[in-house]
Amino acid sequence: MTNAPPDPMIGRLIDGRYQVRSRIARGGMATVYLATDLRLERRVAIKIMHGHLADDNTFKTRFVQEARSAARLAHPNVVNVFDQGQDADMAYLVMEYLPGITLRELLKDYKKLTPEQTVDIMDAVLSGLAAAHKAGIVHRDLKPENVLLADDGRIKLGDFGLARAASANTATGQALLGTIAYLSPELVTRGVADARSDIYAVGIMMFEMLTGEQPYVGEAPMTIAYQHANDEVPAPSSKNPAVPSELDELVLWATRRDPDERPRDARELLDRLREAEPALRSSHVPLTTQATMVLPAAAELLGTATAETRVLGAATLATPGGVATAEASDGDDAAELSTSAARRKRRGYWILALVLLVTGLAAGTGWYFGAGPGAYVTIPKTTTETPEAALALLTDAGFQVKQETRTDPEIPAGAVIDTDPTGGSSARNGSTVTLLVSEGPRILEVPDVAGQSVDAANELLAEFTLLDPIEQFSAEVPAGSVIGALGADGEALPSTYPERGDVTLIVSVGPVPPVEGLAVADAEAKLKEARLEVKYKAPVFSNDVAKDHVVTADWLSDPMRPGSTVELTVSKGQDLVAVPNVVGKPLQDAIEELEAAGFKVTHSFPEAFIAFATVSEQNPVAEAQAVRGSTITLVATLTV
Structure with a gap:
């Protein structure tokens, strides 16, 4: 048996910052490693896209989309995304590291969960999903593999690789995306998803948690897809009679075939779950009713016996022969009364002590959860505050504060992004809240897009915000190709530029049409x-x-x-004028007259004798129409 070759990523330093330590998991799109962020000295999970997918624009787009979708969410039940980038030909995504297991692994170990466990997990899942839906994000790949159960008890929703911004109907662009067992009927039949499609997947997950199996099984994926599209999900109690009716109703509501009959988003389903939660928990306290046999002294202490209480006195004690006897003397009665009184007194002390103990425990518990360390306190909202003011608000609210910096394409450097957990949510009094302060946007190298097609330029500039392009005439750049790019200030884009900064492409429409000489x-x-x-x-x-x-x-x-x-x-056409008559005039005068009329003059008479010459002939002849600026030829004779 040969050993598997070592993973070449182990020990590699990515982007000069992340030192890869070990492999956590491998999927169809990427491998997740445990790494150390050398800059902030913390452990992180780094997700690296498989090398053979690096040239596939669809996968690269989905990879970047996961970072952008998760980065828009700051919620205690959503896995935090810290960074995303490219190192050589390797795309990577940096997330918080959560040691623990997935919900899938928990189900493999326990097959099915109790109603209370299901409620606890679904409360966290729906809380994180509600934050995504509120931010306009549809997850589209909800399944137990994407629910993380940390060792410290935190429950988080991860893997937004298929997430899209939600519209009235978000088309997938492909026949099916996500895991077939959790796809909604509308995704199967029309390839369209919105927040209600996530709700359907949540309902399937609840069914599986309560029953230990999925509602639809089949040998081929299309068999399962057909059942999703044509059948109604059965009630979980049909597989597990111990499932309460309240959870039956929630599962059936979430998995309606018609999306309009489901909750409109995760918040609506979460509110209904929390309304039903007290009844779900109280309905599972074991209750027993038994007849109680009480001795006489106890009967006197507790009062008159109930219908289900039988009092056994000395007169009713059976002898070994089966015949009852009544031989108690007056002395025995006095001794028994004295003993009973002492017993009652001792029992009274114990009852008093028990009452005091229970009262103390109740008071202590009330203080612990009402005002002490176990109390839940609302985290102040700090997004409009300076870091100093935010620190004071959080400290005054009773929290320990840890400050971290994070790049953000929209929040200016030095300003507060938010807290983790997010402001407005609740956390235990005295717990640690992370104050996230912006480093401003990342400064990225700007690729040269001159001469590229518009589609190629858009892809190269995907990490910036592309505005509507400007068309421009160019004799050098072919029509449809990029001449250059402008930044937000209207000047040529520099060599480095902030992430998500505004960029405007200048696109050639070819040369200005030449029209000289045309009508x-x-x-x-x-x-x-x-x-x-x-x-x-x-x-x-x-x-x-x-x-x-x-x-x-x-x-x-x-x-x-x-x-x-x-x-x-x-053009007004040629400039024609009448040629003056200079025949018989001195040659010098004739030359001056013709030049004044706008003509050029030529003659063959020697220069030294011009003053003694007279014009004898001219061509063109006098009064003929000639173009202004044309040449008049003169013939002269010597005057004696």
Whole structure:
């Protein structure tokens, strides 16, 4: 037989902070280890996603979702989540370490639980679940494996890996999620879950705790799913006659096939459970009724005997032969009376002592649970206080206070997040309450998303809050790809940024359409199709662009985004003017006149003799229409 290879995670230091000590459990999605937080010097449970799932975005999303869902809850019956992160290719989740067992292990050992044990456990489970429902979270994977029973008596709800924010109907996105034995009919048939689906799972758990078995069994998962969708869960007393009717009613109410007939959330079911709890506990005190045989002295002490009391006197004592005798003398009667009086006196002392003892115990118990260490005190709410003020409030309320820091994406550094147990709940007088002070959000490295698709950028920036993207024209970045990202201040996103900070992606919509040279109507239509506004400058003459066509298109914004304005300059056509008549004029005068009219002049007469020359010919001829700025050719002769 070969030994299993050692776990490579044992002894590893994760993220420079968590030293892995031993393995606690392994599941289909992750393995849980016992580790030491070297920074805060405390034991924690660290949940590490299996390496082969690291590239699966669905599993990574569920892993991060578990951290975010549990971190939103601060309740004594919910496992605390301290941290979540990525070390190389390994995603991890840090939770409080609770040495103990799960409800599943308890059921394996004891098969079924008493009604009182069931009530105690379900009170804690429903309290934690009520906090989740109040925060808008649906657990979606309630089962005995996810109920933790700590060695110190605490009961906590864990594993929010399938949790989702609740809406009127939260679709799973898959055919089935969670353990098949606890799935509600609506999850089986429609793949839709809300808080009432969690209530159904709670009802199935109660049935299993009271009877030692699940209501539906089958060889194939689909057989069990079919029963959930089509059958009503039977009363637990049909399997275990010792189950009280109050618990029968709660189980049947929680497991109705129609969600509208169940409690709307965990708080409603918890309130009903607590209403029934006194009757459940009192109904299980054993009561016996027996006939009592009392000797004469005792009969005199207690008064007249009841119908069920038989008094046996000396005259009725049977002889061995079976015949009663009555031989008591007067002396014997006097001795018996003296003995009875002494016995009554001694018994009176004992009764008085017993009464005093019971009274003292009752008074002590009342003090212990009413004002002493056993009393439950409401924990002050401290979320709006400074740490100093919160410490004073908790101390004045009679609690021992331990202060811890924790990163929080919403509460600023130095401010109080909450307490554990949470403010407003109850805890024993003199017990320790943890004051949680924010370190502010974690500062994360910002990945480079330029050139990525929008979906890829959203995934890379999943730990930040992504606002609606901004569209922008770009000739360099293809349409649909990311140009860059902006922070909350509207500036380019820096290399590090706070967790959950606001991020806005700038997404390319391609280049601004070129419209130079197009007819005005076509150019305007093309720009408006690109969601751009159009303005016009004064039209200009253009020797190169046809009349009523665009000469220039100027951008009035930088950068250009949909809704920005493009200013068009339209051609008035060529600038034609009449050519002046310069034939017969001195060459120098002719040159000056033509240039003043906006023409260029060329001639072949030597420069040294221009002053002595007269124009004999011009081309184009006088009065001809020519483009302003074109060239006029002159022919000159020497004047004698």
